[in-house]
Amino acid sequence: MGRYVIRRLLQFIPTVFGALFLLHYLTSVAIQLTGNPVRALFGDRMPPESVLRNLTERLGLGDPCLEQPFSPCLALFTQRLESIFLHFDFGTNFSERPVTDIVAGAMPYTLRLTAIAISFELLVGISAGVLAGLRNGGFWDYWLKISTVLIISVPVVVLGVVVRDFVNLSFGNWLRGLEAVPDAISRGVFAPTWTPNYPLASLIIPGLVLGALQLAATARLTRSSLLENIRADYVRTAWAKGLGQGRVVGIHTLRNSLIPVITLIGTDIGALMGGAVVTEGIFNVPGIGRQVFAAIFTGETTVVIGIVTLLVLVYLIASLVVDLLYAVLDPRIRYD
Amino acid sequence: MTNRWKLAAGVAAMSLLAACGGSEDDGSDGGEQAQQETATGGELRAYLSEPDSLIPSAATDSESNQVLTEIYRGLTINGADGGAELAVAESIESDDNITWTVRLKEGYTFTNGEPVDADAFIRGWNFAAYGPNAQDGAGFFERIVGFEEVQADPPQTEELSGLTKVDDYTFTVELNAPFSGFREVVAYQVFAPMAEECLADTDACNEMPISNGPYQLESPWEHDVQVVLTRNEDYPGEDAGFADRIVFRIFESQDAAYAAFQGGELDVIDQVPAERRPEAQAQYPDGYFQTPNNSFTYLGIPDYDERFSDVRLRQAFSLAIDRQAIIDAALGGTQRPASGWVSPLFEGQRDVVCQYCDYDPEEAKRLFDEAGGWDGTLELMANAGAGHETWLQALGDQLKQNLGIDYTINVDQQFAEYLATLENQEAIGPYRLGWGPDYALMETYLTHLYGTDQSSNYFGYSNPEFDDLLKQGDSAATVDEAIGFYQQAEDVLAEDMVAIPLWWGTQTVLYNPDTVAELGFNPIDYEDYGQTVLKQQG
Amino acid sequence: MTDPVSTGVPAGTQAPNRPEQEAGPASSAPPGTTLSEQREAGLVGDAWRQLRRNPLFVIPAIFILIVTSMALFPSLWTSKDPLACTVSGGLSRNAPSAEHWFGTSILGCDYYAQAIYGARTSMLIALVATIGITIIGGLVGVLAGFFGRWTDALLSRVTDVFLGLPFLLGAIVFLTIFKNRNEWTLAAALIALGWTVIARIMRASVLSSKHLDYVQAARALGGARRRLVARHILPNAIAPVVVYATIALGGFISAEATLTFLGVGLQPPAVSWGVMIDQHDGYYHEDPWLLAFPVSLVVGTVLSFVLVGDALRDALDPKLR
Numbered sequence A: 001m002g003r004y005v006i007r008r009l010l011q012f013i014p015t016v017f018g019a020l021f022l023l024h025y026l027t028s029v030a031i032q033l034t035g036n037p038v039r040a041l042f043g044d045r046m047p048p049e050s051v052l053r054n055l056t057e058r059l060g061l062g063d064p065c066l067e068q069p070f071s072p073c074l075a076l077f078t079q080r081l082e083s084i085f086l087h088f089d090f091g092t093n094f095s096e097r098p099v100t101d102i103v104a105g106a107m108p109y110t111l112r113l114t115a116i117a118i119s120f121e122l123l124v125g126i127s128a129g130v131l132a133g134l135r136n137g138g139f140w141d142y143w144l145k146i147s148t149v150l151i152i153s154v155p156v157v158v159l160g161v162v163v164r165d166f167v168n169l170s171f172g173n174w175l176r177g178l179e180a181v182p183d184a185i186s187r188g189v190f191a192p193t194w195t196p197n198y199p200l201a202s203l204i205i206p207g208l209v210l211g212a213l214q215l216a217a218t219a220r221l222t223r224s225s226l227l228e229n230i231r232a233d234y235v236r237t238a239w240a241k242g243l244g245q246g247r248v249v250g251i252h253t254l255r256n257s258l259i260p261v262i263t264l265i266g267t268d269i270g271a272l273m274g275g276a277v278v279t280e281g282i283f284n285v286p287g288i289g290r291q292v293f294a295a296i297f298t299g300e301t302t303v304v305i306g307i308v309t310l311l312v313l314v315y316l317i318a319s320l321v322v323d324l325l326y327a328v329l330d331p332r333i334r335y336d
Numbered sequence B: 001m002t003n004r005w006k007l008a009a010g011v012a013a014m015s016l017l018a019a020c021g022g023s024e025d026d027g028s029d030g031g032e033q034a035q036q037e038t039a040t041g042g043e044l045r046a047y048l049s050e051p052d053s054l055i056p057s058a059a060t061d062s063e064s065n066q067v068l069t070e071i072y073r074g075l076t077i078n079g080a081d082g083g084a085e086l087a088v089a090e091s092i093e094s095d096d097n098i099t100w101t102v103r104l105k106e107g108y109t110f111t112n113g114e115p116v117d118a119d120a121f122i123r124g125w126n127f128a129a130y131g132p133n134a135q136d137g138a139g140f141f142e143r144i145v146g147f148e149e150v151q152a153d154p155p156q157t158e159e160l161s162g163l164t165k166v167d168d169y170t171f172t173v174e175l176n177a178p179f180s181g182f183r184e185v186v187a188y189q190v191f192a193p194m195a196e197e198c199l200a201d202t203d204a205c206n207e208m209p210i211s212n213g214p215y216q217l218e219s220p221w222e223h224d225v226q227v228v229l230t231r232n233e234d235y236p237g238e239d240a241g242f243a244d245r246i247v248f249r250i251f252e253s254q255d256a257a258y259a260a261f262q263g264g265e266l267d268v269i270d271q272v273p274a275e276r277r278p279e280a281q282a283q284y285p286d287g288y289f290q291t292p293n294n295s296f297t298y299l300g301i302p303d304y305d306e307r308f309s310d311v312r313l314r315q316a317f318s319l320a321i322d323r324q325a326i327i328d329a330a331l332g333g334t335q336r337p338a339s340g341w342v343s344p345l346f347e348g349q350r351d352v353v354c355q356y357c358d359y360d361p362e363e364a365k366r367l368f369d370e371a372g373g374w375d376g377t378l379e380l381m382a383n384a385g386a387g388h389e390t391w392l393q394a395l396g397d398q399l400k401q402n403l404g405i406d407y408t409i410n411v412d413q414q415f416a417e418y419l420a421t422l423e424n425q426e427a428i429g430p431y432r433l434g435w436g437p438d439y440a441l442m443e444t445y446l447t448h449l450y451g452t453d454q455s456s457n458y459f460g461y462s463n464p465e466f467d468d469l470l471k472q473g474d475s476a477a478t479v480d481e482a483i484g485f486y487q488q489a490e491d492v493l494a495e496d497m498v499a500i501p502l503w504w505g506t507q508t509v510l511y512n513p514d515t516v517a518e519l520g521f522n523p524i525d526y527e528d529y530g531q532t533v534l535k536q537q538g
Numbered sequence C: 001m002t003d004p005v006s007t008g009v010p011a012g013t014q015a016p017n018r019p020e021q022e023a024g025p026a027s028s029a030p031p032g033t034t035l036s037e038q039r040e041a042g043l044v045g046d047a048w049r050q051l052r053r054n055p056l057f058v059i060p061a062i063f064i065l066i067v068t069s070m071a072l073f074p075s076l077w078t079s080k081d082p083l084a085c086t087v088s089g090g091l092s093r094n095a096p097s098a099e100h101w102f103g104t105s106i107l108g109c110d111y112y113a114q115a116i117y118g119a120r121t122s123m124l125i126a127l128v129a130t131i132g133i134t135i136i137g138g139l140v141g142v143l144a145g146f147f148g149r150w151t152d153a154l155l156s157r158v159t160d161v162f163l164g165l166p167f168l169l170g171a172i173v174f175l176t177i178f179k180n181r182n183e184w185t186l187a188a189a190l191i192a193l194g195w196t197v198i199a200r201i202m203r204a205s206v207l208s209s210k211h212l213d214y215v216q217a218a219r220a221l222g223g224a225r226r227r228l229v230a231r232h233i234l235p236n237a238i239a240p241v242v243v244y245a246t247i248a249l250g251g252f253i254s255a256e257a258t259l260t261f262l263g264v265g266l267q268p269p270a271v272s273w274g275v276m277i278d279q280h281d282g283y284y285h286e287d288p289w290l291l292a293f294p295v296s297l298v299v300g301t302v303l304s305f306v307l308v309g310d311a312l313r314d315a316l317d318p319k320l321r
Helices: A002-034 A037-042 A049-058 A074-087 A099-134 A139-153 A156-176 A183-189 A201-230 A233-240 A245-283 A288-298 A301-329 B009-013 B062-071 B118-129 B136-141 B147-151 B196-200 B202-207 B254-262 B274-283 B311-319 B323-330 B361-370 B389-403 B415-423 B464-474 B479-496 C011-017 C037-052 C055-072 C111-147 C149-164 C167-176 C183-194 C196-210 C213-220 C225-261 C273-283 C289-316
Strands: B043-048 B076-078 B084-086 B089-093 B099-104 B163-167 B170-174 B215-217 B226-231 B245-250 B288-300 B377-381 B406-410 B431-435 B499-511 B516-518
Touching: A002 A074, A002 A301, A002 C149, A002 C167, A037 A049, A037 B136, A037 B415, A049 B136, A099 A139, A099 A201, A099 A245, A099 A288, A099 A301, A139 A201, A139 C289, A156 A183, A156 A201, A156 A245, A156 B254, A156 C225, A156 C273, A183 A201, A201 A245, A233 A245, A245 A288, A245 A301, A245 B254, A245 C167, A288 A301, A288 C167, A301 C149, A301 C167, B043 B062, B043 B254, B062 B215, B062 B226, B062 B245, B084 B089, B099 B118, B118 B136, B118 B147, B118 B163, B118 B170, B118 B196, B196 B202, B254 B274, B274 B288, B274 C273, B311 B361, B311 B389, B311 B479, B311 B499, B323 B389, B323 B499, B361 B389, B377 B389, B377 B431, B389 B406, B464 B479, C037 C055, C037 C289, C055 C111, C055 C289, C111 C149, C111 C183, C111 C196, C111 C225, C111 C273, C111 C289, C149 C196, C167 C183, C167 C225, C183 C196, C183 C225, C196 C213, C196 C225, C213 C225, C225 C273, C225 C289, C273 C289
Parallel strands: B043 B245, B377 B406
Antiparallel strands: B076 B084, B089 B099, B099 B170, B163 B170, B215 B226, B226 B245, B288 B431, B288 B499
16 A cells, blocks of 8 residues: 555656646747747837846746747756745746745635535435436436536636626525525625625635536436446345445445545536636635636636646545545555 | 636826816715704625735735725825825925825824824835835835836845935825826825834734824735724814725625625615616615716727728728617617727817717718728727627627728737737737726826827827827826827817727716715725715614 | 546446555456356347437437538538628527528627538547547557556556646636637547546456456467457447446537637537537627527537436446346
8 A cells, every 4th residue: 555655656757847838838938939928018018128028037937938939948847846946936927926835825715615616416316316316317317417417517707707797696686685585695605796894704605606507417426336336236136134224325235336436526626616716706715716717718827837737636535535436436446 | 606806906097087077976975964963973884805915015906905095094085076185295296297205194003103204204104115025006106216126136235215204204205297186196095104013023914004094904914804893982174984994895796795685684885787877876866976987988990001091981880889779789878889999077178079979870880881892891899808799799780880991899809918919919809998097187098009109109190280189288287288189189189080989987876876976086096984874873 | 528428427427546556455356247258148128128218318319310410521510601691781699580490690690600610610529539538548448457567656656746736727728729729629638637547447357357367267268359359349349438438428518618618618609519609609799699509519419428328338237227
């Protein structure tokens, strides 16, 4: 087990370096092809030449290789690696705020949003999947299939905007007009967009929107995995022993059926956090998705490299944790 | 999702509107009944997108300006009628418009107790202008003697030689050349004073500014979330704020902010998405405030490209554009069709200068055929990320429909690269650009854009007659006389049509009439939340 | 938005998609299908018979045929030019009428014609992207699985890098390097970020087939490597790949809309469903049909591909019979 974990951790190293280089290269090429993004800070007024040069230099974009199309900028890359790994310095954004500060400030919101999304997936997705599995081929089964597929078919931007405008705004305004409804509900949970007055309550609906995308996959995976297991010999034995449905389904079948579901959710944590880009934008949640999205367009390469590499790392760690969980959930599996 | 591109607050550096016909307050329908004595108190929640910086000299974007206007006070402020009014300055005088003597009022202090004296201003200005500090606003100091030296690489000195302290509350400023707009220009936030403690740690001062204005930060700047201001009770000026607190809530997109406004989370929002303005106007008739601003949008013709040299072709293009229809369909009805090259707020501006700006497809077609038509595909250009593609497409459709030209649109370049393309005369078709005034003389709309070899003359346009008229205007004895020459110069443009006028801009503010009694507003900074009066509860 | 592809992945394809490593438990688990070639014909026949009777296959399949015909022969569906637009004369945002079935766009274009011609762009991007991920993913997967050792280690790390990049963010970063964005750049971005899952399916499939008796036997008989892969190993992987690709095709249609909406996709005057959504999302309070038409088409198409993929999986996987 220990050796396995160490080997997996060692595999992280080339992956993280690969991700860093890929991002470094893509963002450098973007600058090489579209020009110095620092210039855009000044709008239509031409800044004094020395101001532009000094600022560009200070923001770490002064390397002349950024003017040679498709140059890999290896010197700049080593320099970046050096400051990241030796000084834990990820650079700053154009307002000269350190990337580490930005991530520290934004991460909690994204983590909470992701946690809400995952809880929603687990609770609703698994219950719906079990329900559909037990009524295989029945009304619930079809209903689940159509409704979950329908949700994922709607482009998330449309889903998010429609939920915000009709649930948070129209329904929320109606709630806000009612005396009986406490503020935590009407101005918290149903706040039109995320609000610092109810930082957690107003994350719930954005979290549900984010989770809705994976709901379909979770529910359907639960269903099919349950179906496979329910025909297994050991389940038949359990039935034969005369155990009640609750025990058979709950303990014997579900436990094994959940293994692939956990894999799915685990490997998607990273994607979920990246996918928060849209949800965070629509609901104005000050998380990392919003940060990195803005940074891509302003050309704040340091922010892009820092945050996206972090997401890759999250993905790697989550998939390692999932593999380890396997061993816990399925006693047949051993890592030596 | 339209990208959030902060409006560069270049307009904020302009000046002297009052001297030229005054501001038009016609769009204002805010409650006028507010009574000053009982009007203080309450909390105003306003829309903001993440500011670049809260160090005045590092911030030239409109978002930072909105906060800095409330927390810092410079020598002068922009009054409600657009003219500069003295603020921290007791007097600003000059005999020759070159050497200006500034006397300060005593009694102003920074929030940490330091006095706002001559040193505070000289300290702030030197910091802003010094090359290695790389402050965004450094360019505003270029008129002051010594700017070249502090900007040189390496800088020859750290301080502007044109700034001289006379006594604790008096200093002089020496300019490179006569400039009568000094009082107006120093109202801009980059000219704010700076406390010693702030200079010692600018990073900390950015998060929790040590300021001297009618408001101060209640708690450090919560990035991407909010900036909370409270009224500075020690502020000695007459322009103290009304609301007890101003909460700037930070939004990434105008769309989300508008939703928050509709849900009662915001009291005022100054950037309603264009496509939703008609809806907003219908929904909040008592809270919709719209007023002309100084922006001017035009379609530039590459004069260096001889395919465009026939003036009848340009006139035909202009006649074939149905401006009002484009504005209604693609710009939320918020701009006004332009029929000249100078903003309506300026003295000497005439409403109809351009005879080719009314929609007339038949005449357009006639001139077009006379000019020999157009071969090939016409490329229309605009900068990326600012939502220009939609109206540009509508414009192209009109050219196609009325003149039978095939067109493509090129909105691939972000602004910096776009300007470079224009500068290098690489545009191969008409391109969009806008212009904002630098000072309040109609000439600010003419020289830089159309004078031979001027900085923003991307057309490659050169007309000796035009240059000559401007020169006569510049050397005229009186402003009135000068304006006569400038108007003749504008008439030259109307014949040559090197820039096809499209529209003049408007500023829109939406506020909640249940909570806001009177919106503070001036034509330079636009809305002024410190001067906004809230309805008092109970 | 999360990875538009993985969101739609059904159970059968998830199994080989587990984050398995060399020593991981999953690589020893057989993938869904382990069929010999001889049974292939029978299987396809069985599957077809089953699919024909399944309304959740037939209805979406018909819908896909309709959309495909719009993409291939738009002139069959409309005689109007989607780019003949004018905002003069109050032609902007007209409600649906006998003349303009879907009304007119903000720029006064016939919205129905735009919807029809939009199908072509949207389908083209999705199809090119799907073919691209199948080829690249398939190649990487087979190479990694078949050669093992260093090749596998290297390719697996590369796969990890791309798999770890959040789909949407990665695509946006990738697209910002292109100044001139069109169908091809968009498809390229989708391929660059989307090939990883197929590579994993392929690799797992090759790894598990390698040890099967008949493959070992073929090997012992001295079968050429290429032949071995083509005749004995690939057929096993085809079912999950086809299922995944079908669903991915739907996902890519949705991705085009999302990326265009976010400002890195297509630009007008290009006509696509994404451009239609992007240009009109601000108006849906006043004129909901401006959003309803393109969104319905996107939803209908994505839904159809996912359902067809699902039905295919059920039909091709004998265990679920």
